[in-house]
Amino acid sequence: MDLSEFCRRLPKVELHVHLLGAIRLNTLAEMAGRQGAGYSADEVAELARRDAEPKGVLHILRALEQRIMRGPEDLHRIAYEYLEDAASQGVRHAEIFWNPTGATRDTGIPYAAGADAILAAFDDAKHDHGISALLIPSIDREATPEEAAEMVGWMAAHRRDRIIGLGIDYRENDGPPEAFWKAYRAAKRAGFRLTAHAGEFGCHWRNIETAIDLLEVERIDHGYTVLDNPALVQRCVERGIVFTVVPTNSYYLRTLPPDRWALDHPIRRMPGAGLLIHPNTDDPPLHRIDPERCWRMMVEDFGFDLDDLRRFMLNGILGAFIPEDDKRGLAATFAAEYDRLRAELDTAT
């Protein structure tokens, strides 16, 4: 047993992963290569190039919505394959973002048909691989606030048990959280759990504050710039807000010098400030990462130790949108498994 195997077998939840960003690269190539998508063979190869650096992935997500995907069966395949891969890496439970606005407007998949295809994949993956999953429809903040409110209307009109909450993603720079307060208010009234991407791409801490105070979210996705405001950090600590962080976040890969990247990355300072963080893969194949490497990066790149990983593991359960009663049992199971794995690792090293 080495650190890789430890991180792979570590029982984990994933709270921050985007359905389209979780597409296997060979599936992406296969779908993009279909007649009608309009890609040349070279372009298909480029899309799925394995050795490429993780660059901005938003244009690939948009291409999937606008050109590459065809129908609900594509959503089913992407969801099932992600869950199969995640389960093989020790992920026991995943909460997955999906953008119904683009699916409906650009791909032509109506909300209920798309959601039901994804939920059917959840059933199949649970049956075949034992992994559980919840779906979080997510606002496309590059679309209008009215489209966001319309999407929440679909969620309320087509209730499904495992459609648990509302998120928001895509480019934060021109889509501040306050623009979407109506959608969040309606989702809360309808009983959905709430989370939001905020403080990604170096965006101001104000977006995190707004997400908490105006949108009333329960957890924050990314949230790195919270560190720029110690009083806000303190409030997040007191409220026990879980931050779903992404070690491969492309903004810091792009903006920090390679020799300082891991040293200056805010993830490194968040736990020391008292914040509850939980590492996630975000868009795993597109970021050239998987859960094992994601957790290993927390040790090898960001300098955390194995006791920290145990805390991060339990933070994931704390932040999950599962019933409170289930959390206690799951935490006990995960902790016992962690301790067994740790003993094996300690014996081996």
Ligand SMILES: [Zn+2]
């Ligand atoms: Zn994300």
